[in-house]
Amino acid sequence: MDEPEVNDGLISDSKEAQLKNLLYLKDLHKDEIIQLLDQSDHFLKSNQPDEFVELLKNQSIASLFFEPSTRTSASFQLAAKRLGAETIMIDEKTSSATKGESVLDTIKNLEAMGVRGFIIRTGDKNLFAPLIDNVGSNTSLISAGEASISHPTQGLLDLLTIRQQKSSFDHLKVVIMGDISHSRVARSLTEGLNILNAANITLISPEEFKPNMANFPNTDFEKDPNKGLSDADVVVALRVQKERIESCENGLSLDQYSKIYQLSQDKLELCKPDAIVMHPGPMNRGVEISNEVADGKQSVILKQVENGVAIRMAVLTEILKQ
Amino acid sequence: MDEPEVNDGLISDSKEAQLKNLLYLKDLHKDEIIQLLDQSDHFLKSNQPDEFVELLKNQSIASLFFEPSTRTSASFQLAAKRLGAETIMIDEKTSSATKGESVLDTIKNLEAMGVRGFIIRTGDKNLFAPLIDNVGSNTSLISAGEASISHPTQGLLDLLTIRQQKSSFDHLKVVIMGDISHSRVARSLTEGLNILNAANITLISPEEFKPNMANFPNTDFEKDPNKGLSDADVVVALRVQKERIESCENGLSLDQYSKIYQLSQDKLELCKPDAIVMHPGPMNRGVEISNEVADGKQSVILKQVENGVAIRMAVLTEILKQ
Amino acid sequence: MDEPEVNDGLISDSKEAQLKNLLYLKDLHKDEIIQLLDQSDHFLKSNQPDEFVELLKNQSIASLFFEPSTRTSASFQLAAKRLGAETIMIDEKTSSATKGESVLDTIKNLEAMGVRGFIIRTGDKNLFAPLIDNVGSNTSLISAGEASISHPTQGLLDLLTIRQQKSSFDHLKVVIMGDISHSRVARSLTEGLNILNAANITLISPEEFKPNMANFPNTDFEKDPNKGLSDADVVVALRVQKERIESCENGLSLDQYSKIYQLSQDKLELCKPDAIVMHPGPMNRGVEISNEVADGKQSVILKQVENGVAIRMAVLTEILKQ
Numbered sequence: 001m002d003e004p005e006v007n008d009g010l011i012s013d014s015k016e017a018q019l020k021n022l023l024y025l026k027d028l029h030k031d032e033i034i035q036l037l038d039q040s041d042h043f044l045k046s047n048q049p050d051e052f053v054e055l056l057k058n059q060s061i062a063s064l065f066f067e068p069s070t071r072t073s074a075s076f077q078l079a080a081k082r083l084g085a086e087t088i089m090i091d092e093k094t095s096s097a098t099k100g101e102s103v104l105d106t107i108k109n110l111e112a113m114g115v116r117g118f119i120i121r122t123g124d125k126n127l128f129a130p131l132i133d134n135v136g137s138n139t140s141l142i143s144a145g146e147a148s149i150s151h152p153t154q155g156l157l158d159l160l161t162i163r164q165q166k167s168s169f170d171h172l173k174v175v176i177m178g179d180i181s182h183s184r185v186a187r188s189l190t191e192g193l194n195i196l197n198a199a200n201i202t203l204i205s206p207e208e209f210k211p212n213m214a215n216f217p218n219t220d221f222e223k224d225p226n227k228g229l230s231d232a233d234v235v236v237a238l239r240v241q242k243e244r245i246e247s248c249e250n251g252l253s254l255d256q257y258s259k260i261y262q263l264s265q266d267k268l269e270l271c272k273p274d275a276i277v278m279h280p281g282p283m284n285r286g287v288e289i290s291n292e293v294a295d296g297k298q299s300v301i302l303k304q305v306e307n308g309v310a311i312r313m314a315v316l317t318e319i320l321k322q
Numbered sequence: 323m324d325e326p327e328v329n330d331g332l333i334s335d336s337k338e339a340q341l342k343n344l345l346y347l348k349d350l351h352k353d354e355i356i357q358l359l360d361q362s363d364h365f366l367k368s369n370q371p372d373e374f375v376e377l378l379k380n381q382s383i384a385s386l387f388f389e390p391s392t393r394t395s396a397s398f399q400l401a402a403k404r405l406g407a408e409t410i411m412i413d414e415k416t417s418s419a420t421k422g423e424s425v426l427d428t429i430k431n432l433e434a435m436g437v438r439g440f441i442i443r444t445g446d447k448n449l450f451a452p453l454i455d456n457v458g459s460n461t462s463l464i465s466a467g468e469a470s471i472s473h474p475t476q477g478l479l480d481l482l483t484i485r486q487q488k489s490s491f492d493h494l495k496v497v498i499m500g501d502i503s504h505s506r507v508a509r510s511l512t513e514g515l516n517i518l519n520a521a522n523i524t525l526i527s528p529e530e531f532k533p534n535m536a537n538f539p540n541t542d543f544e545k546d547p548n549k550g551l552s553d554a555d556v557v558v559a560l561r562v563q564k565e566r567i568e569s570c571e572n573g574l575s576l577d578q579y580s581k582i583y584q585l586s587q588d589k590l591e592l593c594k595p596d597a598i599v600m601h602p603g604p605m606n607r608g609v610e611i612s613n614e615v616a617d618g619k620q621s622v623i624l625k626q627v628e629n630g631v632a633i634r635m636a637v638l639t640e641i642l643k644q
Numbered sequence: 645m646d647e648p649e650v651n652d653g654l655i656s657d658s659k660e661a662q663l664k665n666l667l668y669l670k671d672l673h674k675d676e677i678i679q680l681l682d683q684s685d686h687f688l689k690s691n692q693p694d695e696f697v698e699l700l701k702n703q704s705i706a707s708l709f710f711e712p713s714t715r716t717s718a719s720f721q722l723a724a725k726r727l728g729a730e731t732i733m734i735d736e737k738t739s740s741a742t743k744g745e746s747v748l749d750t751i752k753n754l755e756a757m758g759v760r761g762f763i764i765r766t767g768d769k770n771l772f773a774p775l776i777d778n779v780g781s782n783t784s785l786i787s788a789g790e791a792s793i794s795h796p797t798q799g800l801l802d803l804l805t806i807r808q809q810k811s812s813f814d815h816l817k818v819v820i821m822g823d824i825s826h827s828r829v830a831r832s833l834t835e836g837l838n839i840l841n842a843a844n845i846t847l848i849s850p851e852e853f854k855p856n857m858a859n860f861p862n863t864d865f866e867k868d869p870n871k872g873l874s875d876a877d878v879v880v881a882l883r884v885q886k887e888r889i890e891s892c893e894n895g896l897s898l899d900q901y902s903k904i905y906q907l908s909q910d911k912l913e914l915c916k917p918d919a920i921v922m923h924p925g926p927m928n929r930g931v932e933i934s935n936e937v938a939d940g941k942q943s944v945i946l947k948q949v950e951n952g953v954a955i956r957m958a959v960l961t962e963i964l965k966q
Contacts, residue, residue, distance in 0.1 A: 049702050058371050060400060071753050074732050078704060078757050081730045086403045088396050105604060109393050112627035113400050282749060305756035380693050382722060408725045410718050427926060431715050434949035435722050 019319050021141045023128055025155045025191040033195055037160045039314035040307065049082060055317050056085035061117040062110045064090045064103070065144065069121055071281060071305065072144050072153075076119050079312035085320070088115065103127060104134055111136050117320050121145040140319045148182045154280055155188030157311040159196065161304045162234055165276050169196045173231055175271070177204040177261060178238030178288050181211040185280040186238060190216050204228040206252060206261065209240075225260065225267055232271040236278045237263040237289045254287065264290045268298065276300045341641050343463045345450055347477045347513040355517055359482050361636035362629065371404060377639050378407035383439040384432045386412045386425070387466065391443055393603055393627065394466050394475075398441050401634035407642070410437065425449060426456055433458050439642050443467040462641045470504045476602055477510030479633040481518065483626045484556055487598050491520045495553055497593070499526040499583060500560030500610050503533040507602040508560060512538050526550040528574060528583065531562075547582065547589055554593040558600045559585040559611045576609065586612045590620065598622045663963050665785045667772055669799045669835040677839055681804050683958035684951065693726060699961050700729035705761040706754045708734045708747070709788065713765055715925055715949065716788050716797075720763050723956035729964070732759065747771060748778055755780050761964050765789040784963045792826045798924055799832030801955040803840065805948045806878055809920050813840045817875055819915070821848040821905060822882030822932050825855040829924040830882060834860050848872040850896060850905065853884075869904065869911055876915040880922045881907040881933045898931065908934045912942065920944045 125147035222228035447469035544550035866872035
């Protein structure tokens with residue numbers, strides 16, 4: 001990892017143009033990512049939260065979650081409130097979607113009401129492209145998760161957590177294990193790690209969950225955890241949906257999956273002694289991760305959650321500050 | 323239109339008694355409507371939104387939506403927040419309605435908790451009458467849409483939008499086209515236009531959607547858009563529910579309906595060259611309005627939405643100020 | 645009733661350790677209950693609500709309601725807002741519960757986001773015990789209703805209402821009538837009355853709804869309202885679920901139940917002339933209580949609701965102040 005630039009604790013003006021949207025980490029420059037991580041660290045370390053409430057005062061943000069979510073939604077809500085922004089929650093079930101209004105029309109309407117930032121979570125991989133082309137020049141879209149394609153704030157909070165624990169990305173081996181092919185978390189983290197020049201990224205999964213490797217540049221794929229985990233500095237266990245395991249063509253059972261791919265204490269010992277354990281949550285305890293490891297000394301899973309609020313505060317500030 | 327009274331930018335004391343409820347525009351005096359429009363313009367033009375947050379500080383408002391709504395709900399929420407009021411959202415699905423509690427008891431309880439303003443949207447045309455008679459003397463009811471009877475804040479924002487675009491109501495021809503019989507929007511707008519002495523109001527719809535004309539005094543009815551649209555200054559296209567078209571007795575098809583009653587560029591050219599296009603939203607694009615017209619130069623549809631927040635701020639301030 | 649300690653209007657430092665959780669009134673000392681009632685009275689009498697907004701500024705509270713609720717949820721929300729706390733509403737339907745995450749993991753995650761107070765309503769009598777043992781040392785759990793076991797803030801607001809109306813608990817006869825066996829309200833109120841040394845607590849219900857008397861120490865049970873109501877100073881009518889009556893083994897009908905156990909004007913006259921009528925709401929008017937009594941001069945039902953916000957403000961302040 002390059003030395004992070006010194007940040008004096010102020011929201012410094014970026015030398016680049018201000019970030020307009022946040023959809024894919026791969027669209028960010030290295031400097032932009034480091035600036036967001038620095039700003040997040042500043043929020044975490046400050047003991048003057050009263051000041052933050054002025055940062056987005058009088059700003060209106062809408063939260064459009066087309067997929068259920070507790071933690072990401074709560075994290076964004078808390079981030080927005082701590083910055084003094086007002087948040088409108090648009091809930092699929094009560095929205096005009098039931099009247100056939102398009103998401104673009106919903107956004108256009110909220111724009112007209114003075115909403116500038118839209119936090120959107122969707123299972124539809126074709127939602128964002130037409131939106132980007134049609135929203136106003138002063139409107140920002142922030143992905144809170146997009147199909148199996150992208151989850152940029154999760155990627156950023158993962159990078160922040162790694163940076164806090166490890167002195168450098170330069171020699172770092174990061175292992176991501178589980179259902180890679182459906183994981184927007186794996187994809188965004190990989191994008192971010194590549195930008196920060198992580199030394200080695202290894203993906204571990206059964207053949208069924210092997211992704212299109214074109215979406216995971218500069219990574220190694222390995223079916224065998226015993227090989228892949230060796231010398232890892234960071235292990236990210238991914239949530240796996242039980243239904244997906246059981247619908248695998250060759251009839252992989254949940255038991256078999258857990259036996260081979262669960263991050264247990266045994267497997268953790270294949271990694272470096274100071275390896276850290278991460279998980280994007282929510283966890284299927286006893287499936288992709290054991291209780292012992294989830295709650296163990298090497299786990300930084302709740303630290304990730306804490307960092308999540310700070311990252312979202314940094315993202316909202318960077319995008320919506322005026 | 324009479325000359326609007328000069329408004330010095332302050333919330334002036336009304337000469338009349340303070341407005342207690344807002345259910346039907348026909349209950350308002352001309353002066354009261356003009357005062358609300360003036361106050362809305364003031365909110366729109368002010369560059370000191372920080373001051374508004376003091377207007378309803380420490381006031382509690384409850385939002386009871388018994389019909390789904392994105393835009394009206396969001397518009398009221400943003401209006402309340404910008405005035406500094408706290409808003410409680412009561413959602414039919416999670417409310418004590420599931421325990422058989424009456425809406426009146428819900429209101430009585432919220433009154434006891436210190437809530438003074440109730441924003442209510444309902445499909446039940448018999449809801450408001452018993453409420454009005456039984457709520458406390460200090461309690462205000464604000465309709466956010468009532469069955470096919472009334473939608474007063476929509477009517478007000480329509481009037482504001484027209485006033486901003488046209489110099490006078492005196493010689494104005496306003497055309498409302500679509501499913502008039504089920505439209506609370508058409509009814510409230512007609513009530514307001516009559517109070518402001520609009521010169522001509524023409525309703526256009528197929529025979530099936532012709533309303534009880536007693537509810538639309540001083541209006542002309544016309545089945546043929548080619549006749550009715552002629553010389554119009556304002557055209558309001560109304561949302562039509564596909565199910566309602568398809569259930570028409572004489573078997574009007576959606577295709578036939580759109581062909582005859584869709585506000586297309588061709589039909590818009592029957593109006594005056596500077597006619598404005600309005601729609602209460604959400605739009606069924608390609609049914610009652612074409613994309614070309616909805617997004618065209620003559621459309622003020624998003625301006626209506628912007629005005630909606632200001633109108634609701636004016637209504638809440640007028641009713642709840644102390 | 646002992647003389648309440650003089651309270652000078654400030655949030656005084658408790659001599660005891662600060663209250664960490666509020667799950668069961670029986671766990672409180674008499675002094676703690678009196679302190680909460682005094683603080684509530686202070687909130688009710690103050691004409692400087694602007695000051696309260698500083699009490700929990702920058703505090704984050706999560707509201708987890710696993711049972712539907714209008715009034716308790718609204719009451720807690722308003723209490724939190726008036727203290728300046730930010731509240732996150734976690735709704736079962738949209739939460740990660742749909743992804744199999746445990747409530748403990750949800751809480752752990754929200755803790756990591758900086759949430760210190762959790763307001764939880766649940767129908768599951770086994771939820772709280774494991775939570776208490778596993779949440780952080782700085783985390784507080786506040787019951788907003790637990791199965792048929794406990795509803796401590798309802799108990800407190802009932803005590804406050806009684807104290808406001810009656811000069812002393814020492815000679816007080818309190819009657820609770822209705823479906824006692826399923827009533828968390830009856831249980832918490834009984835716990836509180838016992839701590840405050842109420843002279844007599846009488847439970848009235850049909851045999852089918854007689855509770856396990858071990859959960860109701862120092863109470864008398866009586867099937868016949870004509871006997872039990874005699875000389876009562878306070879009557880609490882409990883909500884009864886129609887389904888429960890109709891599923892009674894001996895085939896008690898709703899009509900029969902209402903005839904015998906409805907608090908009607910006739911029955912109210914069996915009590916002392918200055919008896920007060922209470923009900924936790926929502927009411928089944930015409931079942932457990934008549935309209936005449938619910939809305940009559942002796943009813944303090946809406947006063948209970950008003951007191952509810954003050955009690956919840958006192959509880960949140962006492963538990964979350966720093």
